[in-house]
Amino acid sequence: MGQSKRLYEDDQRRGMSALDICIEAGAVQRCEIHEHICFDGRQPKSAAYDLAKKTWYKGEKHGFDSLPNLMEAIDEAYNQNSESKCAQCASNAARD
Numbered sequence: 001m002g003q004s005k006r007l008y009e010d011d012q013r014r015g016m017s018a019l020d021i022c023i024e025a026g027a028v029q030r031c032e033i034h035e036h037i038c039f040d041g042r043q044p045k046s047a048a049y050d051l052a053k054k055t056w057y058k059g060e061k062h063g064f065d066s067l068p069n070l071m072e073a074i075d076e077a078y079n080q081n082s083e084s085k086c087a088q089c090a091s092n093a094a095r096d
């Protein structure tokens with residue numbers, strides 16, 4: 001039980017790291033108003049891949065044990081945050 005919770009938390013942390021890389025690369029951006037919401041940035045997903053590879057070869061593993069696993073997490077983080085704009089802002093604008 002304790003073990004699986006820890007694995008889950010590691011997984012969460014890796015997911016956050018992957019999202020951070022996407023944000024840093026500009027592939028995903030965080031809403032300035034709604035900090036918990038991220039959406040598609042100006043850069044393509046490949047920018048996040050490039051940054052992930054660059055940091056990986058510098059020795060920053062971001063908690064991952066292999067580069068393909070890191071790439072997969074980048075892919076997932078990007079796909080989960082690839083709306084064209086903040087859904088919250090969009091629904092607020094629609095209400096005005």
Ligand SMILES: [Zn+2]
Nearest residue numbers: 031034086089
């Ligand atoms: Zn927003």
